[in-house]
Amino acid sequence: MSVGVSPAARTAMALWISHLRAIDGAASHTLTAYSSDVAGFLAFLHRHRGESLGLAQLAGLGQSDMRAWMAHERNRGLSGRSLARALSAVKNFIRWLAAREGFDATHVLSAKAPKYQRKLPRPLSVEAAAEVLEQVEVQAQEPWIAARDSAVMTLMYGCGLRVSEALALKGSDAPLPEVLRIRGKGDKERLVPVLPAARKAVADYLRLCPFPMSRYEPLFRGARGGPLNPRLVAKSMERARLGLGLPATATPHALRHSFATHLLAEGGDLRAIQELLGHASLATTQVYTAVDQARLMQVYQAAHPRA
Structure with missing residues (x-):
């Protein structure tokens, strides 16, 4: 994870992953994917804002931050499906953090995932x-x-x-x-x-x-x-x-x-x-x-x- 992410934010992410594992019973590959998605999101925010990223900064995220992150992900070639999954992970983390720290996460939770053509299963006859x-x-x-x-x-x-x-x-x-x-x-x-x-x-x-x-x-x-x-x-x-x-x-x-x-x-x-x-x-x-x-x-x- 980026060195610009504060120890408090790192600790919060670790506690969130532990919560998913212990309370929600998430599978190990799901936890790995979620952890990678949120770590990438936090690293982008540090570069985008040009400041150390702590809990106060996460509580103050706005729609412009979310739009900038999603535009960055699409520009680097991330598919709509993958971005939708990453956004789901970010929302899950911020929702959990908002409940824990007592802030309003509306701007993050209202971000809309990009539309993509869902692949149909390919069964055998x-x-x-x-x-x-x-x-x-x-x-x-x-x-x-x-x-x-x-x-x-x-x-x-x-x-x-x-x-x-x-x-x-x-x-x-x-x-x-x-x-x-x-x-x-x-x-x-x-x-x-x-x-x-x-x-x-x-x-x-x-x-x-x-x-x-x-x-x-x-x-x-x-x-x-x-x-x-x-x-x-x-x-x-x-x-x-x-x-x-x-x-x-x-x-x-x-x-x-x-x-x-x-x-x-x-x-x-x-x-x-x-x-x-x-x-x-x-x-x-x-x-x-x-x-x-x-x-x-x-x-x-x-x-x-x-x-």
Whole structure:
């Protein structure tokens, strides 16, 4: 952080990060990103104002300061999406600091994020998802590793789990129950139904796994018995994608997108899908309605080509 930022401001930022970790249960990568965004904001203010930046200066921030910072970020090539994330971090910090120090943060909190075109998720088709699971099951040389990769990806597609959530499962979670308790982002818990196919895939993996399964150790193991690295899941998916000729968007996370999109296409309730995915906001889940509409339009245009 810039040397022009006062010790009091540094301490406040450290306390804010501790608050996010302890009270809000923010994930480590979120804390890293927020810390970097706010540190960059404070460093800019020091240069922009030409004075040491303390709590009094933070309490006196105005609209011109916010506009100058956002213009600086855009001029150095920051995308609208990234700037919106940085602004969210800055607002979170200033809101917390204002409540703690008792000042009015209206000028900061009223700053509007730039508009940007939100990228739609890129799910696989139902057929492609099935082909991926079949391909993963046969492409590894060792049968237990093939069964492991198949189990991980079946959980992601069949239950809508994130890679991190699947790899966080412990030996105590096996054999998988009909309903699994998942601890997701922000340390939030949700209940996820487990399809028979997913339970069978995990049971097949456990039957072949050469390592003893302690209830406190990771369910999914690497080749030497340690926790399975998510990069190996990505590599397995990449081999399947190349073997099937699928686009680069066919990533492990695309299986989670496919879970949500296929449920919606079959008449699934949006609120229920939100709960299954563990989204904090329904707005996050609503992006899948746009995906479904886009696919419907593609089918319509293929069936009714223009003359």
